[in-house]
Amino acid sequence: MHIFLYYILPFVIVLGILIFFHELGHFLVAKYFGVGVLKFSLGFGPKLVGKKIGETEYLISVFPLGGYVKMLGEDGDETDEPLSPEEKMKSFSNKHVLKRIAIVAAGPIFNLLLALVIFCGFYLVAGTQVMTSEVGQVRTGSPAEKAGLSKGDVIVAVDGKPLETWTEIKGVVQESAGKPLEFTVKREGDLLVLTVVPEISVAKNIFGEEVKSALIGIVAAGKFKEVILGPWDSLKEGLRKTWEITRLTCLTIVKLFQRVVSIKTLGGPILIGQMTGQLAQENWVYLFPFMAVISINLGILNLLPIPILDGGFIIFLLIELVSRKPLNVKKREMAQKVGIFLLAVLMAVVIYNDVVRLIK
Numbered sequence: 001m002h003i004f005l006y007y008i009l010p011f012v013i014v015l016g017i018l019i020f021f022h023e024l025g026h027f028l029v030a031k032y033f034g035v036g037v038l039k040f041s042l043g044f045g046p047k048l049v050g051k052k053i054g055e056t057e058y059l060i061s062v063f064p065l066g067g068y069v070k071m072l073g074e075d076g077d078e079t080d081e082p083l084s085p086e087e088k089m090k091s092f093s094n095k096h097v098l099k100r101i102a103i104v105a106a107g108p109i110f111n112l113l114l115a116l117v118i119f120c121g122f123y124l125v126a127g128t129q130v131m132t133s134e135v136g137q138v139r140t141g142s143p144a145e146k147a148g149l150s151k152g153d154v155i156v157a158v159d160g161k162p163l164e165t166w167t168e169i170k171g172v173v174q175e176s177a178g179k180p181l182e183f184t185v186k187r188e189g190d191l192l193v194l195t196v197v198p199e200i201s202v203a204k205n206i207f208g209e210e211v212k213s214a215l216i217g218i219v220a221a222g223k224f225k226e227v228i229l230g231p232w233d234s235l236k237e238g239l240r241k242t243w244e245i246t247r248l249t250c251l252t253i254v255k256l257f258q259r260v261v262s263i264k265t266l267g268g269p270i271l272i273g274q275m276t277g278q279l280a281q282e283n284w285v286y287l288f289p290f291m292a293v294i295s296i297n298l299g300i301l302n303l304l305p306i307p308i309l310d311g312g313f314i315i316f317l318l319i320e321l322v323s324r325k326p327l328n329v330k331k332r333e334m335a336q337k338v339g340i341f342l343l344a345v346l347m348a349v350v351i352y353n354d355v356v357r358l359i360k
Helices: 002-032 085-089 097-126 143-147 166-174 231-257 269-282 284-302 310-323 329-359
Strands: 037-053 056-071 128-131 135-138 154-158 181-187 190-196 199-204 210-215 218-220 224-227
Touching: 002 037, 002 056, 002 097, 002 269, 002 284, 097 231, 097 284, 097 310, 128 166, 135 143, 143 190, 154 166, 166 210, 231 284, 269 284, 269 329, 310 329
Parallel strands: none
Antiparallel strands: 037 056, 128 224, 135 218, 154 181, 181 190, 199 210
């Protein structure tokens, strides 16, 4: 019962919501452009339950790791039976290529929109936590020590501009290499103004790469404070967080190809199940921001130019847009077989990584 409640159930809920919104994007945009939708399925394989409403059959299928929307005329020339004039009007393959691109891209875009909505709602309800500007450590021989900064100082302004968070201070310092900065600090109730000149140092980024950065040699005290956000600030914070995770996800993919990030760090369904289980045991509320992060990852993954993924389909459509004729069926089938092979290899790698983590 414990495993079902804290591991299986949250995993199924999270995955189900992500797949639903992805396929909902395809479905709604297809309907908007007048395309007939034959099936809307959560999961692949044999049907578990289903109900037909209008022209569309809504399904829940056996294998939950995915889903699909089956559209009228989606296979173009490969359809078994000729379409009637009315059906041709609603056929996916007879719509303008830009409309088809919009339908295909809608799934990943809806994943990004879902993440934005979750982040905005989470910040509106729970607020956010920010690291205070209290200094926890001053490195010996650093610009900060030379200027007189001490452990316990609270930085309240830089060059007369009030600052409240460590992130704000870090941003100002990184843009001011070699430029004198006036730090206003609070020490034992008194305000002091100290001049600090940031120096260029070599530090490691989140990928372990050595990069040059402007530093003054201080470490945060690691204290946090809660900030209540209104609707407008929640929207701004949600947009910032969605962009931050999207950018980081894209950068991580690039670093994987550059071999900066090891392929051993990749995780799959087992890792997601572990993490949802751990978060559910702490507090089910924590599943929402985690779901937003996974939704972004799912959206970006589906936009990769791999045949059989949405990104690969978009490449086919862009070729059609430029050449003014659909890609040859045999070439498309060959590309899709390559795509299936690549996805199978990727799935094998992430499952292997997940199993190794479990064993360790």
